[in-house]
Structures are given as structure tokens and as C-alpha cells.
Amino acid sequence: MPFSTPCNLHGRLALVTGAGQGIGAACAHALSRQGATVICTDVRLQSAAATASGLSPTTQAFALDVTDSAALNALAAQLPPLDILVCNAGIVSNAPAEQMSDEEWDKVLDVNLGGVFKSCRAFGRRMLERGRGAIVNIGSMSGMIVNVPQPQCHYNASKAAVHHLTRSLAVEWAARGVRVNAVAPTYIATPLLQELEKQEALLARWMAMTPQARMGRPEEVAEVVAFLASDAASLVTGAILNADGGYTCL
Template identity: 40%
Template sequence: MTTINERLRLDGKKIYVTGGAQGLGKSMAQGLAEAGADIAIVDIQLEKAQETAKEIAESTGRNVIAVKADVTSPEDVDKMIKTIVTKLGGLDVAFNNAGMVINTPATETSFEQWQKVINLNLNGIFLTAQAAGKYMIEHGGGSIVNTASMSAHIVNRPQPQASYNASKAGVIQLSKSLAIEWAKKGVRVNTISPGYMATDLTLNSEALKPLIKIWNDWAPMERMGKPEELQGIAVYLASDTSSFATGADFQIDGAFTAW
């Protein structure tokens, strides 16, 4: 029988992280590599993805590559999977993390803005999960982790973001549906729902500084989460330890949604 430490190791696993060049994706990729996995940093910003891949490879000694892809393009996603499988030698775990938010009142949201958010946050998740799922079903199974948000469970305030909230709720229901379809095919599908996280992009935004104080005042822990505080759940869901976990949503939000 293997020990818990052995089951949490990711040695030999091939993993990709979309939106992995910065923010939460970068932090999760770092943690996954530290646990022994080879990583593909997938991002629309190739140069930034290359910088991140180099940084993680140097700090962990793992094989880390950069792949450019528009996850809203079926052709790009298919090419992405083929590139990752060729360069890493397979695909065991998929972290579909790319996303965006536009804060506008619903009455002022243009249809183009609505489509942009839904296209990346929901269609992009479907396309990448579908492509990864097809490969995994044909090659003995795997684990898919889709990034949702606590915004799938609550309506954030004071910022208006109906399109984002709707898209993230869709991610959870989509993931549960895929988990049921693929349960007997060896493919697990789960979601992570982070709360407010202190990424560099968030902390350095002048527009968000007034909101950060409000968020922290309302948070039970009176602070935002640190990106590295998602690494534990990322490693768990990528590892063999989580072999019975599928169709679940893991809220990592410092009890923000527990009010």
C-alpha cells in the first residue's frame, strides 16, 4: 500500500494549465510542478507564457513548456492538445483556468461584452474540457479541473458583473454534467471556486483598490486569499488521492460564501 505522501506526488504526470502565464494559473502551475508534474503553460500571451515556463522550470527542474492558444477557438484547442501530447508525451490532468470579468451594470452591458465574457469563461471551458476528455477517454482516463468562482454561488457586491456570475455558474453545472457522462470512462471532472484572491493584477489595479477594502471588510477572515493557497487543492485534484472525487465543487474563499 502506498502512503499518502506517495499518492500526493505527481511524478510522471503531464498537466496543462490554461491562463497559466500569470495570476492563479501561474501559482497553480508552480505548485503542480513542485509536486513533480511536467507542465504546459497555455496562454494567449505567448511571450508571457514563455517567461513563466522558464521561471517554473528553473525553480523546479521539471519539463515546462509554453503553448499559445485561443481557448475559444475549436481549431486552436485541438492544436493545443496535439502540441502538448507531442511535447510532454501525454496528458493526464487538465486545468481549464482561463477567464475574464467585465464589471458593468446589466442595463449598460453591450451584447458584445456579454458574448466576450460568456465565450471565454464558459465556451472556452467547454472546448478545452471536451478536447481533454476525448483524449483521456481514449488513453485510460485522467482528471479535469475547471476554474469556477464563488461568484457561481453568490451575487458579488458592490461591483455589477451579471455576465461573469452567470458564466461561472454555468461552469459548475457543465462540469457536473461531464462528470456524470465520464464517470465510468475513467475521467474525473471537478471545479475550484476561489474567493477574492490577491493576485498582482488585482493588487496593482487602481480601479479595484476601493473595492478591496470593501471586500476585506465583509470577509470573515478580513483578507483576500493568496494565490499559493490554491496550490493544495490543485495538487489534491491532480493526484491519485482524489480518485473518488468527481462532480464536486471546492469553494476556497475563506468562508466568504458561508455568511
């Protein structure tokens, strides 16, 4: 039977990590527009609360460090079981590989990969107990290609690992009713890239390598997330869905 309202998320409870700005904030808004009750989390409570204030009056906001297993487990126990989890929290930095410190490598991997795994583990347990749930991880086209000219091997490696973690969890949990997918965005106009946007030569190089010849918008990624979280994607699990303006086609 066809879905009459394919992305209808009414009655669903969703949690978004890194919801304080950029793609995370856009995901919170997109899920809310489709009817979900959204919980906004961010390492900065003020940022999460700012996003929550633009949603329904009952939207909750929590400070959450995705590298902290105890905090994740405590929040998962405090909340009702989730229907939707969006693992968006992430960081990026640039450093030539031969000059990169252990601390910089560890920090990016701890947040971008460890944070995704720990979030999926903490909230996924409750989904598995109920026999249903949808998880959407925010990967990156950087998990498929090597960005140029910026040196960011730690970021690229973390996102490639997120993609394979997504597939691994999808296979482990498919028969138990939990779908796990990821979105792999191109360069997105977010606060993270605000400073880079001032570097015209760098932007020109990126756009020359993008068939659509433009940056993506956070809401464009968020709409893909809402689709993957919905029943319209009920047969989709283990997918890495590119939202890259054709970048990885070249």
C-alpha cells in the same frame, strides 16, 4: 491502502490554460513542485514562456486562445495525452446589466464558459481514450453568490455555468476513468485585481464580508488544484471546492 505521498504527481503530464500570471502561473508551479511535467499555455505566448522559464528547462510553452476550437484540437493532437488539465483562462469586467453590450456579454461567456468547455472537450477526448485523467476547472465563489457592489452579471453567470458544466462532465465521464472537479476561489491578489486593490473602500467592503478578513493568495488556490489533480482525490469528482475564506458561509 493509504497513500504514502498523496499529492505525488511524478510521471504525470499536465497542461494549464491561462498560465501566464496569477492563479494559472501558481498552478503551474504547484503541479511542477509535485513532480508533474507541466505545459504552460496562454493567449500571450510571452506570458506563458515567462512562467515556463521558472520551471524545469524542458517545460513547454504555447500560445493558446481557448475560444479557438481548431487551435485547441491541433494542440491536443500535437501533444501526448494529458494526465491533468487545469482550465484556468478567464476574464472579468464590470458593467451594469442594463448598459452591457452584446459584445461584452459574449466575450466573457465565450472565454469563461466556452473556453472551459472547448478545452475539456479537446483534451478530454484523449483522456477518455486512455481511460484516465483529472480535470480541474477554475470556477469562482461568484458562481454561488452575487458580488457586491461591482456589477458583473455576465461574469457571475459564466462561473455558475462552469460549476454545472463541471458536474455534468463529471457524471458523463466518471465511468470512463476521467474525474472533473472545480475550485471556487474568493477574491485573490492577482494582477487582475491590481487596480481594484487601490480602492480602499471597495476592499474594506469585501473584507467585511469575508470571515477570514483577507484576500486569498494564488498559491493557496493552486494547492487545492494540485490535490484535486492527484490520486489523493481519487474518489472526488463533480465537486466544487470552495477556497473562499468562508465568504459563502454568510
